[in-house]
Amino acid sequence: MIRSTLMNGQWIGRYSGTNSGQLVVDLDDRGTHYEGTACAYDDDQLLPDTFVHVKTADKQPIFQGRLPLMPIDPRTGMPNDWASLQALFPQGVNVPKDAFISLNFQDDVLKVEWKTDIGTAGYAEIRRTKANAPTEYHPLPDVRSWEDFKAFVTSLEHRRFIFRGQERPLRLRTGFHRSGRADLPRFLREDIRALHRHLSVRTSHVFNLDIPDENGAFFNLVQHHGYPTPLLDWTFSPFVAAFFAYHQIRNSDARSSRDEKIRIFIFDQKAWREKYVQMIHLAWRKPHFSIMEFIAMNNERLIPQQSISTVTNVDDIESYIRSMSTEEIQFLRIVDLPKIERPNVIKELSVMGITAGSLFPGFDGACEELRERFFDL
Numbered sequence: 001m002i003r004s005t006l007m008n009g010q011w012i013g014r015y016s017g018t019n020s021g022q023l024v025v026d027l028d029d030r031g032t033h034y035e036g037t038a039c040a041y042d043d044d045q046l047l048p049d050t051f052v053h054v055k056t057a058d059k060q061p062i063f064q065g066r067l068p069l070m071p072i073d074p075r076t077g078m079p080n081d082w083a084s085l086q087a088l089f090p091q092g093v094n095v096p097k098d099a100f101i102s103l104n105f106q107d108d109v110l111k112v113e114w115k116t117d118i119g120t121a122g123y124a125e126i127r128r129t130k131a132n133a134p135t136e137y138h139p140l141p142d143v144r145s146w147e148d149f150k151a152f153v154t155s156l157e158h159r160r161f162i163f164r165g166q167e168r169p170l171r172l173r174t175g176f177h178r179s180g181r182a183d184l185p186r187f188l189r190e191d192i193r194a195l196h197r198h199l200s201v202r203t204s205h206v207f208n209l210d211i212p213d214e215n216g217a218f219f220n221l222v223q224h225h226g227y228p229t230p231l232l233d234w235t236f237s238p239f240v241a242a243f244f245a246y247h248q249i250r251n252s253d254a255r256s257s258r259d260e261k262i263r264i265f266i267f268d269q270k271a272w273r274e275k276y277v278q279m280i281h282l283a284w285r286k287p288h289f290s291i292m293e294f295i296a297m298n299n300e301r302l303i304p305q306q307s308i309s310t311v312t313n314v315d316d317i318e319s320y321i322r323s324m325s326t327e328e329i330q331f332l333r334i335v336d337l338p339k340i341e342r343p344n345v346i347k348e349l350s351v352m353g354i355t356a357g358s359l360f361p362g363f364d365g366a367c368e369e370l371r372e373r374f375f376d377l
Contacts, residue, residue, distance in 0.1 A: 007034050007061070007103075010182045010315040011110045012287065013126030015040060019047065023124045024287060025054070025110060026182035033058055036183035038101075038112070039072070040122070041286050046090055048072060051079045051284055052101065061105040068098045069116070077285045094118055129316035131178075135171045137318060139263075139336040146242075146341045146348075149264070153238035160270040162234040162291075162308055165245030169263040169336055175228035177315040184230065184283040184313055195222055212280055213295050220294040220302070220309055230282055230313060234267065236306040241265075243354050246342045247368075251376055254342035261336040268331045269308070276324070280311060287314045289321065305359050346372065 008029035015023040021043045027036035035055045042049055048071035056063045070079035074088065082095045096116030104111040108128060115121040143152045153163075164172075176187065192209065196218065200206050207218040223229045235241050245262040246254075269291050278290040289312045294302070314320045321332045337345075349355070350372075357369035 007056075007059075007105045007110065008036075008180060008182065010129045010131075010177070011126045012129060013124055015112070015122045015124035017122035018120035019044065019122065021049075022286070023112065023122075023126060025112065025126065026184065027054065028181050028183040028186060029059075034063075035186070037185055037283075039284060047093060048074070048082075048085060048089060048095060049286075050096075052099070054101075054103070056103075063103040064101070066098055066100045069096050071095055072284050077279075077281045077283075079284060096120060129314075130319055131171060131173050131316040133171070135169070135318060135334070136322065137332065137334050139261075139334050143335045144337070146337060146345050149238070149242070149335060149337060152335075153266075156238075156266075157270075159236055160268060161238075162236055162267050162269045163238045163241035164232065164234045164265040164267070165241035165243065166263045166265070167245060167248055169261050169334075172232070172265060172317045172332075173315065174230050174232055174312060174317075175223075176230045179228050181228075182315065187230070188283055191227075192218075195227065216280060216292055216309075216311075217295040219311075220307075223309070224302075230311060232310045232312070232317075233305075234265075234269075234308045234310060236308060237354075238264070238266075239349055239352055239354055240305055240359065242337075242345060243349050243359065245337070246339075246345050247356065249339060249342050251343045254339050257339040260339040262339055264335045264337065266333045266335065268329070271329050272331050275329075282311065282313050285313060287320060288312065289314055289317060343376075 006029060008027050011023075011025040011027075013023055015021060019042050022041045023038065024041070025036070025038045027034045033056045036053075038052050038054055040050045051070045051072050052067050054063075054067065071082055071085055072078065073080040073085055086093075096118045099114040099116040102111075102113040110126050110128070112124045112126065113122070140152070143149055181187070196207065196209060199222070203221075207214045209215045209218060219229055219231055223231045223233065235244075241264050245264055249262075273291060276288075278292070279285055279288050280290065280292060289310060292309050292311050294309060318332070325331050355369045356372065360368070
């Protein structure tokens with residue numbers, strides 16, 4: 001087994017000490033050092049959660065330093081000064097201003113210790129998320145072919161479920177986290193602002209990122225054009241999901257791939273929304289996986305694709321969903337279908353009106369649809 005020697009990524013686990021709670025550390029590899037955030041979410045709801053910005057001096061596996069702490073505003077989910085938040089908490093709550101923090105990375109475990117200026121202390125041993133590991137979900141055993149799939153999905157309650165198709169049977173993960181990055185405040189501060197500056201000249205509407213609906217619509221727009229974001233694209237249509245799973249595969253490759261599979265995820269969005277609060281905020285919030293329907297602003301693809309999105313600050317989505325599931329409610333299921341069925345599936349979807357031309361309005365979609373019609377590639 002090859003062990004990682006890098007500290008970048010997301011680390012989640014329990015901490016104990018003067019207080020107890022959940023600790024989330026998100027670190028990016030910045031070339032010469034690591035940089036990111038750590039958030040301590042206290043079990044005591046009468047105490048504020050705490051944020052610290054971490055920047056190591058180099059890429060050694062040990063870091064020590066005194067760092068300023070900031071409480072997290074429960075109204076906005078963002079760091080704020082204690083003077084602005086004190087009235088929201090009981091009298092007598094004492095909040096530290098800084099802490100001496102030690103990070104020690106060894107054998108895929110991140111050991112974290114701290115002692116604050118008011119004498120409180122904490123300790124945690126947390127592991128990197130398992131997002132790179134193979135899935136722990138098993139495909140539905142009775143849905144193994146395109147005919148099985150059609151029969152199964154048409155029996156489901158209408159619009160209770162959302163679907164996501166993937167060309168390969170990879171673990172569920174956002175493009176942002178799959179890139180190896182984890183620091184979402186940096187993504188919001190650097191990536192989104194740069195994208196906004198560069199793309200505003202190319203959109204008919206200048207998105208106001210301070211308005212939640214427009215901010216979400218902008219995220220969705222860049223996601224649909226290939227930029228890695230903490231969003232995942234889903235659809236209310238199982239057949240649109242099947243199209244996305246198959247459409248980039250060539251027929252010639254499909255015919256020679258007897259044992260290879262594509263994957264379609266099935267998520268019970270109705271039950272999830274009824275049980276858990278949905279949040280649009282990414283940074284500084286407790287780990288969450290939230291379902292959002294964004295405005296179709298400058299994005300003609302949303303309606304024909306019956307699109308819906310999930311927003312998350314969690315790298316290992318599958319483990320998170322499993323941890324929230326019960327014996328009565330299994331939110332996520334997967335179906336693996338043979339790649340070799342691709343030519344027949346695409347033909348049937350075309351008869352249904354699900355083609356590149358219908359799903360990708362514009363020149364590229366039309367050319368892809370006609371290529372599919374006239375060439376057996």
